[in-house]
Amino acid sequence: MKSKTSTTIAKASSTQAATAASSSAYNQQQPKAQTEQATQAVNTTQASQTVATPTTEPKTISQAVSEQKVLIVGGGHVGLSFALLLANEGIASTLLEKNTYPKISPKDDAQRTHYLDSRNTALSRRTVQIYQEIGLWDELQSHACRIDAVQISEQGSFGKAQLTKEEENVESFGQVMENAWLGRKLLLAVQQNPLITLIDGASVTEVTQTPASASIVYDTDSAKQQTLSADVLVACDGRDSTVRNLLNIGTKDYDYGQSAIVGVVQTDKPHEHIAIERFSPAGPLAVLPLTDADGDGNNPTQAGYRRSVVWVCKSGEEQQYLDDDDLFLATLQKAFGQRAGRFIKAGRRGAYPLTRVLAKQQVDGRIVIMGNAAHTLHPVAGQGFNLCMRDAHVLAKMLANQVHRGGDIGDAQMLKKYEQARQTDQKRVIRFCDAVVLGFTHPNPAVKLARNVALLAFDKLPHVKPLVATYAMGLKS
Numbered sequence: 001m002k003s004k005t006s007t008t009i010a011k012a013s014s015t016q017a018a019t020a021a022s023s024s025a026y027n028q029q030q031p032k033a034q035t036e037q038a039t040q041a042v043n044t045t046q047a048s049q050t051v052a053t054p055t056t057e058p059k060t061i062s063q064a065v066s067e068q069k070v071l072i073v074g075g076g077h078v079g080l081s082f083a084l085l086l087a088n089e090g091i092a093s094t095l096l097e098k099n100t101y102p103k104i105s106p107k108d109d110a111q112r113t114h115y116l117d118s119r120n121t122a123l124s125r126r127t128v129q130i131y132q133e134i135g136l137w138d139e140l141q142s143h144a145c146r147i148d149a150v151q152i153s154e155q156g157s158f159g160k161a162q163l164t165k166e167e168e169n170v171e172s173f174g175q176v177m178e179n180a181w182l183g184r185k186l187l188l189a190v191q192q193n194p195l196i197t198l199i200d201g202a203s204v205t206e207v208t209q210t211p212a213s214a215s216i217v218y219d220t221d222s223a224k225q226q227t228l229s230a231d232v233l234v235a236c237d238g239r240d241s242t243v244r245n246l247l248n249i250g251t252k253d254y255d256y257g258q259s260a261i262v263g264v265v266q267t268d269k270p271h272e273h274i275a276i277e278r279f280s281p282a283g284p285l286a287v288l289p290l291t292d293a294d295g296d297g298n299n300p301t302q303a304g305y306r307r308s309v310v311w312v313c314k315s316g317e318e319q320q321y322l323d324d325d326d327l328f329l330a331t332l333q334k335a336f337g338q339r340a341g342r343f344i345k346a347g348r349r350g351a352y353p354l355t356r357v358l359a360k361q362q363v364d365g366r367i368v369i370m371g372n373a374a375h376t377l378h379p380v381a382g383q384g385f386n387l388c389m390r391d392a393h394v395l396a397k398m399l400a401n402q403v404h405r406g407g408d409i410g411d412a413q414m415l416k417k418y419e420q421a422r423q424t425d426q427k428r429v430i431r432f433c434d435a436v437v438l439g440f441t442h443p444n445p446a447v448k449l450a451r452n453v454a455l456l457a458f459d460k461l462p463h464v465k466p467l468v469a470t471y472a473m474g475l476k477s
């Protein structure tokens, strides 16, 4: 499916697609069909020769976007969000995605995902702010469940800590949202945005670049070896990134030897907007509040019995927890005690092998590696996507500044500055996730005692909690 384009546009370059999209945004008199026809008339070779020449003259936004070409590979949550962030800055992009997306109609909005069948993401306060900035939060929030408090404890130990929104003087620590809802809303927004040309069912197979442009070759079911060129290419194509591999950018990998079992459960006690982090000998576990089918739990009169579970087990043990509801529920009950009440129902679950994959380099010439392609983290602290969103926000702002200055949007030095600018935040989050995962699974009794003392100290020391809370909410890097 190619949104906003006819079948032949896949053969056109991103220049044409971006121009078509931006002209339909800024020149409302021209019907889209005509724009597409004009677009198809230009062939790829001609287009790739028309790379914008940097000038020092300031430009109006409509001049600037019509000359700038951004290509995004990978339409997961990061690629879709990045395209929307760019569009919010007035920058057109072409987004390629390997999977063929379902047709989404705005009328489907009221339709909910299956009651117990979904994965979920804890969105930090900063991520919520970013979606507010691009005008998407109003659409998203009907399926978002606030986190008002976080309880942290370890199975079989005395240490425990609690963060509350009242103590930290915040509206909430973040919001939990079903991936299906987030994905659907992002996709709909992309499909409706005239500045974004979406080419799905398109798999990238080759990447090349010259000092003036970056190019890809991609295949669809109907046509092989099609090409696109752009001033800048942003690869959001996931942990096993094709673009990163084709560029021979190495990774630093670490296998945690664990799998995350993710699903939705129902408890007999309402969640009261409390997130529970529990450390067990098997690994870290989290139970997060979710919106409810009968009421979203955001209103005091609505209960909210649905919770999202991230359960971590040793690699090789996952199948039993996927197949056997009773075993899964009993295991959760044992690990959490009565903190969440009684676990009474479990939905379908998925298993994710846990590895940390860090790209050794996130910028190569005119190409940026972003999202899980740049850093795939352990999900324990709910930081991975939130970190990606901060990267995406910073890059979109830097590209917009470059456009407004009349500069080259793919300027390698500017992109390197982006890479450097993001290092502190990225390193802090990576260290934090590792400290939590490795620190809390270490079996040595002395280490166990130390972490329980640390948890108690964390709960009592007045200055530590606000700092950690601020970092966890993504409000400080």
Ligand SMILES: Cc1cc2nc3c(=O)[nH]c(=O)nc-3n(C[C@H](O)[C@H](O)[C@H](O)COP(=O)(O)OP(=O)(O)OC[C@H]3O[C@@H](n4cnc5c(N)ncnc54)[C@H](O)[C@@H]3O)c2cc1C
Binding pocket: 073, 074, 075, 076, 077, 078, 079, 096, 097, 098, 099, 120, 121, 122, 123, 202, 203, 204, 205, 236, 237, 238, 239, 241, 242, 243, 260, 262, 310, 352, 370, 371, 372, 373, 379, 381, 382, 383, 384, 385, 386, 387, 388
């Ligand atoms: C169990 C679990 C729970 C998590 N919970 C949280 C949480 O609560 N909070 C949080 O912040 N983070 C969380 N994360 C992390 C978060 O899910 C990821 O950071 C995020 O999904 C990364 O998105 P992405 O778009 O970069 O990658 P992906 O979702 O992997 O998307 C990559 C896209 O690229 C496409 N693609 C791949 N190859 C090609 C190609 N050759 N050509 C074209 N397209 C291609 C793929 O089809 C895919 O659509 C969790 C992760 C896991 C595993």
